[in-house]
Amino acid sequence: MSYNTHRYAININKPLYAIVRRYLVLITMGACVTAMMLTSANAQTIIYQNDFENPTPSNCPNWGGTASAGTLAANYNDPPDAIFAQTGSADRLCVSHPSYADPSNTAGNFAITFGVASNNIESWGLAFDPQGEAFINGSIQLSKIRVFANNSYNFTAPETTPVTANFYRLPAGQTYTLSNAGVPVGGNVRVIVGGVDQTPIDSDTINVTNSINHTTFDWQTYNFSVDTSAFATGDKLIMVFTGLPLQRFMAFDNLIVTANNTPPTVTQVSQAFATAVVAPGASTQLTIDITGNNIGDALGLVLNNTLPTPLRLDGIASNTCGGTPTITPPNALALMAGTVPAAGCQIVLDVTWDEVDQCSVPSVTNLITDTGDATGDFSFTSGQNTAMIDATADLACLVGAGATPHPVPSASSWSLFLLFITLVGSYRSLYLRRRSKA
Incomplete structure (x- = not known):
């Protein structure tokens, strides 16, 4: 950025207040432009947000608290800016069911979940359009919990369970599927595009700890940031949660995904x-x-x-x-x-x-x-x-601030003191003269 310094040269024939006023205006304008540039550079554009509070259907059956009434895509209407996929019976969970407790009230009435059994390796995923930005950033809350009325999923707190978040590039115009065929317990489900297994472009292992008990939600936050600067127009980012150990169950809620040209800021004190x-x-x-x-x-x-x-x-x-x-x-x-x-x-x-x-x-x-x-x-x-x-x-x-101050005589005090000294001196002189005459 360059500036024409001659255009704003000071005219010494102008009154000083006019010069000052002019430069104050220029400084204010510059500050406003700078602030707008910084705001534009750092603003996160929300491209997807879901608290999973409005599934279809919205019933909470008494037999378990988990309503296996369809896929996540069906439960949440598969919005055009986020394409759901899953393996097994990954589903929404009735957090408000009396068999669960959510003391922080993080989840509201519903969350989404998946678990792993020996014959049912579940997972779920979503795909997002970065809209030409260099980064997709996001935040989601997780809690390990047990499957209602299934003692094989019980655990003794505190217990930590790992879950994997894998990220993939989905080329423009393509669709993807998840498959657990041939996947061992604790392994990552397959992501298939055009009949070809994909390799993650990024991956995280999230260690989720429940320090309360297996029927009470103990939420923690996972934040992610994925570089999408090399994506072509129309490419999407696939996010897949997978890799749970045997007979472990995980809840997810409050997902927010943003796009920006910079990664998220680091939390600092x-x-x-x-x-x-x-x-x-x-x-x-x-x-x-x-x-x-x-x-x-x-x-x-x-x-x-x-x-x-x-x-x-x-x-x-x-x-x-x-x-x-x-x-x-x-x-x-x-x-x-x-x-x-x-x-x-x-x-x-x-x-x-x-x-x-x-x-x-x-x-x-x-x-x-x-x-x-x-x-x-x-x-x-x-x-x-x-x-x-x-x-x-x-x-x-502040050294010495707490010490007792020594008072300084005022002007009137000094006057009285001098008058006293003068009177004493005069009396002494008079006394000495009278004594000498005697």
Whole structure:
């Protein structure tokens, strides 16, 4: 981008306010253009979204909570921008059935599911048009659960089960099918296009943990991003969930798929004090910011922070990250089961430099560690990826601010003092003269 500098040269004959006004307008216009460019560059275009709440039919049979009334394509009307496929009896699940519990109310009334038995290897898939963008990004929530009234699918929590997400390119004008023929238990189903088995262009293994019990949903979020920059016009991206172990059952919900020319943002924590310096006994605020993934909610936020001595944590001024925050006096914060929206969230803490401590240290640094797992102060039980960058914030102590001040006499005080000295001097002189005459 180039600019004509001569066109905007300053005319020194113009009044100063006119020059300033002109350049303020130019700066404002430039800022607006820049903001629009950034918004355009980073905006995610939603190409598919489904909370699976409106299947056809919508009954919840008492015999099991799973309504095998047709395929996922039939249940959800196979929308033109997302082509369903499946093997076996992958189906929708009645989450609201009394035999299940969903304490977080993540799923609503329905989710979609698949399981694996020795004679029935299930899977499901969808295909999306990236609409000419370089990336397809998405987010979906998963929970391992048992099949209703089937003890062979029971498990003892906590238990972790892997499931595979494979991604394939579907050429324009082609269709695809899924096949479990010849696939061993725990293996990946076959994706067939034009009679030919396809090879994934990308793949993830998602380790899904249920820490509650086999009849209660324990949701976690899987975020994905696939490079589609080499796709031709009309090509689609196929996403297939497969690879469950024997006699394991998995539920899926709240799928959102977006297209963009950049991958999603990495979830990261940062922090800053409202003031750089504080006096002993004085208060400030600590703001903790968490960036979202720019796709969907990231569930299961865990944030632990112990402020350095001599700071005292007085309270939580605001919290847009949800969850259950608790304070352990004098200086510890713990937040569990938080949710970071796609656009991010923020926690603001009220903090005081303890008045008993008169700047025993010149400054302190608050640290929030991000190790990429539960050993750090910042993590997600849902498996949400993080930047693995620690966050720090510095606060200095105002030396001497807490000392008892020495009063300085006012002008009137000085006048009275001088008058007193003058009178004393005059009286002494008069006394000495009278004594000498005597």
